Amino acid sequence: MRDQKLELGVGAFMLLGLAALVYLTLKLGAGEFVGGDTYRVEARFANTGGLSQGATVMLAGVIVGRVEGMRLDEADYSAIVDLRIRSEVRLPSDTMASIKTSGLIGDKYIALAPGAEEEFLEPSARIIMTESAVELESLISKMAFGSVNEAEAGSPEESAATPDPAP
Amino acid sequence: MKLWFFLLGTAMVLGAPARAAGDAESSLREGLSEILAVTEGAKGGRPMADRLQPILEKRICFESMTRRAVGPGWRQFTTAQQEEATKLFTKLIIRSYSSKFTPGQRPEVNYLKGTSPAPGKIEIPITILYKGSRYSIVYRMENRGRWLVTDILAEGVSLVANYRAQFDGLYKKGGATAVLDSLRQSVART
Numbered sequence: 001m002r003d004q005k006l007e008l009g010v011g012a013f014m015l016l017g018l019a020a021l022v023y024l025t026l027k028l029g030a031g032e033f034v035g036g037d038t039y040r041v042e043a044r045f046a047n048t049g050g051l052s053q054g055a056t057v058m059l060a061g062v063i064v065g066r067v068e069g070m071r072l073d074e075a076d077y078s079a080i081v082d083l084r085i086r087s088e089v090r091l092p093s094d095t096m097a098s099i100k101t102s103g104l105i106g107d108k109y110i111a112l113a114p115g116a117e118e119e120f121l122e123p124s125a126r127i128i129m130t131e132s133a134v135e136l137e138s139l140i141s142k143m144a145f146g147s148v149n150e151a152e153a154g155s156p157e158e159s160a161a162t163p164d165p166a167p
Numbered sequence: 168m169k170l171w172f173f174l175l176g177t178a179m180v181l182g183a184p185a186r187a188a189g190d191a192e193s194s195l196r197e198g199l200s201e202i203l204a205v206t207e208g209a210k211g212g213r214p215m216a217d218r219l220q221p222i223l224e225k226r227i228c229f230e231s232m233t234r235r236a237v238g239p240g241w242r243q244f245t246t247a248q249q250e251e252a253t254k255l256f257t258k259l260i261i262r263s264y265s266s267k268f269t270p271g272q273r274p275e276v277n278y279l280k281g282t283s284p285a286p287g288k289i290e291i292p293i294t295i296l297y298k299g300s301r302y303s304i305v306y307r308m309e310n311r312g313r314w315l316v317t318d319i320l321a322e323g324v325s326l327v328a329n330y331r332a333q334f335d336g337l338y339k340k341g342g343a344t345a346v347l348d349s350l351r352q353s354v355a356r357t
Contacts, residue, residue: 044284046305046323076282094235096328113331116234116241128284129235129307129318131325 037087039123040068043097043110048079049133051099051108057083059112064089067110083110083127091127092117098131108133191289192281194314195306198226199276199293206268216265223264228315229257235317236330237346240338248343255350260326262357272298289314 048070057065065085073080085091094115101108121127201222206215233256234241234249244252274297281291287310295302307318318327337345 076280078282092239096325096331098325098328113328113335114239115331116238118242126285128288129325129327131320131328132323134323 038065038084039087041083041085041091041121041123041125041127043081043083043127043130044073045079045081045097045099045130045132047132047135048081049099049108049135051081051110051133055107055109057085057110057112059089059114064112081110091121093119093121093125094129095121095127096129096131097127099133101133191308191310191314192278192291194226195291195293195308195316196278198222198316203273203276206270207273214265215268215270216262219265220261223261224257226316227260228309228311228317229253229260231309231311231315231317232256232260232327235327236334237338238331238335240335240343240346244343248347251347252343252350255347255354256330258354259350259357262354266357269298274298 051067051070053067053069055067056063057067065083068082068084070079070081072078083097091112092115094117096113096115098111098113099108100111115129202219205218205222230253233253236256237244237252241249274295277294277296279292279294281289283289289308289310290305291308292303292305295304303322305320305323306316307320308314309317318325320326334346334349337349341348
């Protein structure tokens with residue numbers, strides 16, 4: 001009898017845990033943990049560099065939203081990122097959205113830097129001014145291997161003599 | 168007849184983004200060509216910044232660039248402070264841009280396909296091969312009666328975002344005076 005009660009208790013506890021997990025997943029997915037009412041804006045990036053759904057959106061180091069989803073714009077193969085922002089945070093139309101990394105190998109997040117415009121982004125509007133993720137690997141390789149044509153680098157005469165594809 | 172007007176109108180609307188991209192790219196090509204002609208021919212005499220100033224002022228919207236670089240603090244600047252900030256920032260950008268060129272050397276420029284993130288705005292990526300290194304640059308342009316550059320991204324890093332991060336911090340510490348002091352010092356150093 002006592003064992004049965006214990007088993008029932010453990011079972012109930014497990015169910016409660018599972019329910020909490022489902023609740024958390026649903027809320028987090030909808031971006032509701034940002035707190036209260038929210039609105040959606042989108043931002044276009046050339047490269048999201050591994051940004052994931054649910055990543056934080058920060059303004060002045062304060063979490064003001066979450067990444068709700070991402071999709072590919074087939075017209076130009078850029079990434080469109082949907083952001084869920086707290087409704088009390090009004091963003092000027094020239095707000096800059098940059099993909100940053102917390103620490104050297106940390107998670108990716110979006111940092112917002114409001115601009116000076118007096119018009120504000122409406123719900124579903126698109127942030128035009130964006131900075132894609134800067135790939136440290138490619139910068140390091142450029143620094144390490146730098147020159148793509150050593151001969152040209154050291155010889156201005158040769159460089160000036162080469163045909164110029166620019167108009 | 169009505170059908171012809173409808174078809175003509177639709178064709179014009181559908182063709183508008185492509186035309187806009189073409190116009191913006193022509194404007195950019197023209198500007199870069201003028202700049203390269205000056206840098207290639209410059210040997211001695213006037214400083215490079217003085218030679219490039221009229222071309223850059225014609226192609227870049229410095230007023231918008233300064234406002235966006237300063238960020239939210241801009242609204243609290245007086246008109247006189249806004250004018251001084253624009254003047255100083257213009258000088259700073261022209262001088263630092265001009266210092267990147269070596270007289271007599273001509274970079275190799277390749278234009279890539281531009282994209283329009285919103286009506287009246289366009290981003291044109293280019294690659295530059297200069298002194299043996301390849302750089303990727305994106306010019307953000309806006310149609311303000313004519314196509315003007317409003318931001319430049321070098322290897323993905325935005326000029327406006329870079330300065331906004333610095334100016335915003337200065338503004339929060341010391342207001343418009345701190346931003347203007349920093350600009351005066353930077354211009355004096357370049």
